[in-house]
Amino acid sequence: MEDLEKSRGGRPRAFDPEAALDAAMLLFWEHGYEATSLAMLREAMGLTPPQIYNAFTDKETLFRRALARYHDREISFALDALGAPVRTREAIRLLLLGAAQAYTRPGKPGGCLFISGALATSPQAQGVADALKAYRKATEAGIAARLAKGFAAGELPAGVTVEGFAKYLAGVMNGMSIQARDGASTEELEALAETALAVWPSEMQGSAILKDEADAGPFCRD
Amino acid sequence: MEDLEKSRGGRPRAFDPEAALDAAMLLFWEHGYEATSLAMLREAMGLTPPQIYNAFTDKETLFRRALARYHDREISFALDALGAPVRTREAIRLLLLGAAQAYTRPGKPGGCLFISGALATSPQAQGVADALKAYRKATEAGIAARLAKGFAAGELPAGVTVEGFAKYLAGVMNGMSIQARDGASTEELEALAETALAVWPSEMQGSAILKDEADAGPFCRD
DNA sequence: GATCTTCCATAGTGATCGATACGAAATCTG
C-alpha cells in the first residue's frame, strides 16, 4: 500500500528502494537498530544521506520498514506453520524447525531480527524497543491462538494452559535465536527443537486416532 | 584481588567505588552497553567523568567490571544450583527456578545482563559482544559439566546427548531472559521452567531409588 | 613542614551521531 508507482512527475529515482531496504534490513539484523549508523547504512545501501531520508523519512521509519519486510520475507514460515492443515503438535513442530532453518540461513545474520534488533536501548529508542516487543508478543499470540484450537480438541499435554504453553514455546524460539547468534548450527537448533517437543507425547489422548495425519480431524485453518 | 586498600598516599577517594559500580551495573543491565552513555553513567553514579575514568580506565573496562560483579552478586544461584548435592534433575530444576527469580527481581531490570548487555553491536564493540558470549557459553558449559555427571549415572532422559541437552537448557534460560524483558512475571517464568522440565520424567531408570533425595546416591559435588 | 602522590572540579577535545540546506538536474504536465 505504498509503492504503487504513482509517478506524479519529477526526477525519477536513481536506485531501487526495495534493494536498498534489503541492504538496510541485513545491516539492522546484524548490528541492531542503535548500533547501525547512517554511515554504515549509506555504504551498504549505496546511497547518499538525502537519498535515504527522502525515501524513508528517517532512521526509525527505515527500521520499521525493514521490520515489516523481514516479517514478510524472512519468517513467513511461521504463519505457514501455524496455518498448516496438520495436527497441533505437528504445526508447532513445523514452527520450531522452521525457526531452526530461518535463524541459520547461510549469508544471513544468525538469529531473529525481532530479538537482535534491540533488547535494551537508550531512552530515545524506546519506541523501537516497543515495536520489536510487539512483534515478539504477536508471535506468542499466534502460537497461543493455534494452541487454543488444539486445546479444544484435547491435543495439548496434560497440566498446561494455553497461555503458559505458548509462553514456553515462544521462549524456546527466543532461546534458539540467541543460540543461533552464539554460533549454533541448523542441526543443533533442530535437535533443540525436537528436545523441546519431547514435553509433548506424540500419541495424545485416549482417542487413538493416529493414522492419516494429513487427513481430516481436529485441525485448524484460520 | 584488587581493592585491597593499598593506600599508597595521595588524596583519598571521595566516593565508594563498589556503590558506583553497582549503579553502573544496573544501568548497563537496563540499557545495554552501547546505549548507556557516559552522561547517563555520570548521573547514575554521581561522579564526574575524570572520577569514572580514573577509577575504571574506560567505558569498556567499567562494563567488564560490571559483568564480573553481576556474575558474583546476581547470579550466584547458578553455581549454587549446579553444585548442590542433589540429583541431576533437581539441580537443573534449581537452576531454572533460580533464573525465574533472578530475572524478575523487583527493583532490578528484567532478564539477564549477559543477554541484555549486548546481542548485536557495532563493529567497535565486538570485543564486548564476545565477552558476553563467553559468559553465555560458560553457563552452557557449566550445565553440560553437571549433566555429564548425571549421564554417567544414567540420570538423563533417553535419546539426548550431554551437549545437546545442555544447549536446550541453556536455550530455555536465554528464552526466559527475553520473556522477562517482555514483562513475564516470576510465576510465569517458573511455570515455563516446569514445562521445560517436563521433557525429563521424574522417575528415571529401572533403579527405583526415589526416596531420600537429600541423601546419598548418584550425586555430584565438584 | 616540605615533598610526593593521588584525586578533585572545571572546561573542553576531536570524532561521530542523525539529519539538512541548497541549488542544479531530470522528468511529467499543460
Next chain:
DNA sequence: CAGATTTCGTATCGATCACTATGGAAGATC
C-alpha cells in the same frame, strides 16, 4: 517549450559521543 515537481550531489548542521588537559586540593611520607 514553460512551469511544476521531485530527486540529485555537495557540503555541511548542531548535538552528543567517549574521553582528557589542567591546575588546585587533600592526605601520606620523610
